[in-house]
Amino acid sequence: MDKLIITAALVGAETTKEDNPNLPITPEEIAEAAYACWQEGASIIHLHVRDEKGQPTQDVGTFAQAMNLIKERCDVIVQFSTGGAVGLPVEERIKPLSLRPEMATLTTGTVNFGSDVFYNSEAYIEAIARAIMDNGVKPEIEVFEVGMIDNALRLVRKGLLTPPLHFDFVMGVPGGIGGTVKNLLHLVESIPAGSTWSVAGIGRHELPLATMAIIMGGHVRVGFEDNIYYTRGVKAESNAQLVARTARLAKELGREVATTNEARQLLGMAVT
Ligand code: KMH
Ligand code: ZN
Numbered sequence: 189m190d191k192l193i194i195t196a197a198l199v200g201a202e203t204t205k206e207d208n209p210n211l212p213i214t215p216e217e218i219a220e221a222a223y224a225c226w227q228e229g230a231s232i233i234h235l236h237v238r239d240e241k242g243q244p245t246q247d248v249g250t251f252a253q254a255m256n257l258i259k260e261r262c263d264v265i266v267q268f269s270t271g272g273a274v275g276l277p278v279e280e281r282i283k284p285l286s287l288r289p290e291m292a293t294l295t296t297g298t299v300n301f302g303s304d305v306f307y308n309s310e311a312y313i314e315a316i317a318r319a320i321m322d323n324g325v326k327p328e329i330e331v332f333e334v335g336m337i338d339n340a341l342r343l344v345r346k347g348l349l350t351p352p353l354h355f356d357f358v359m360g361v362p363g364g365i366g367g368t369v370k371n372l373l374h375l376v377e378s379i380p381a382g383s384t385w386s387v388a389g390i391g392r393h394e395l396p397l398a399t400m401a402i403i404m405g406g407h408v409r410v411g412f413e414d415n416i417y418y419t420r421g422v423k424a425e426s427n428a429q430l431v432a433r434t435a436r437l438a439k440e441l442g443r444e445v446a447t448t449n450e451a452r453q454l455l456g457m458a459v460t
Contacts, residue, residue: 190454191446192438193407195232195356195386196225198427200413201244201273208416208423213238215250219257224428225411226262229435231451232291233258234409236269244273251284263448263460267291267328270316274304278312282319290457291326293356294349296339299332300363306332313339317348326457328386329355332364334371337378352456353383356409359397360390367393372400384455388414394430402438410434 198212198221205211212221215237222233235258237250255266268289272281285292294316295308320327327349329340343349357375360367365375367389379385386407389397394415398408410430418424418433435445449459 189405189443191444191450192402192434193232193384193386193446193451193454194225194230194431194434195234195267195388195407195409195411196222196230196427196431197234197388197409197411197413198222198225199236199238200411201236201269201271203412203416205242208412210424210426211412211416212427213242215254215257218254219261221427222258222264223261224426225431226264226448228428228432229445230264230431231446231448232265232267234267234269234293234411234413235289236272236413246272246276246280246283248283248286251289252287255287255289265290265448265451265457267293268325269293270320271295271306271330274301274306278315281312282316285319285323285325288323289325290452291328291455292320293330294320294327294340295330295332295336296343297333297336299336299361302362313343314346314348317343321348321350326354326455329353330358331355331375332358332361334365334375334378337375341380351380351382353380354455355379355383355385356388357385358388358390358414360393367397369396369400372397372404376404376406390414391417392420395433398434399437399441402434402441402443408434
């Protein structure tokens with residue numbers, strides 16, 4: 189089986205310091221958290237940033253600062269969020285791609301997101317896919333519902349995505365696909381042969397779905413964007429604690445953890 193790619197989703201747009209006081213907010217805090225996660229086995233950092241008030245922002249300067257501080261500390265793949273926060277116009281969402289990160293997300297459909305709507309019309313999806321392509325960035329297709337896989341395949345036919353595709357199944361968002369094993373199997377069976385995939389289980393779904401992915405040959409995303417708990421009722425001390433548990437589980441289950449360059453190879457990206 190391929191080695192395991194662990195992604196750390198450190199910040200997100202929705203989690204607050206009230207939810208978990210250990211949430212990294214400033215570029216320095218984010219870089220320190222990224223370094224700690226890399227030390228525990230993460231090879232991808234899924235990056236959102238916040239403004240000085242702690243609010244989500246797609247400010248290019250803040251993304252640049254966070255990325256540079258991370259890169260000063262370790263060689264890890266930095267994956268920019270183009271989802272940002274619900275309600276952001278697409279022009280804002282794609283701005284940081286001008287920094288040409290190694291990777292970025294692409295959500296291929298609209299989904300209810302708690303009481304909000306995470307809006308991704310065809311025009312939005314295509315604008316993001318184009319910006320990703322034009323900047324030479326490796327896309328990670330974020331799938332919150334099974335029809336988003338079909339939308340991604342439509343982009344391939346339109347020449348806006350190039351296989352091999354890499355999917356991330358975000359499961360258990362209230363309003364999106366539920367975090368069940370049956371749903372995970374269906375998603376995995378629905379992507380084209382030769383694709384890679386990871387799973388981001390939300391809240392209590394994180395640990396069981398990560399375990400499934402390790403067993404099935406998929407990859408895993410963990411972190412405060414998706415889950416603030418270590419176990420029921422106990423807040424996680426850090427993102428790195430969640431990464432370390434994933435690496436430990438993988439070891440117990442006989443799956444080696446990929447280095448950053450091994451992750452690049454598995455995803456068909458240029459090795460540095
Ligand atoms: N914050 C969510 C609305 C992504 O990073 O691309 C969208 C999100 C997806 O987090
Ligand atoms: Zn995100």
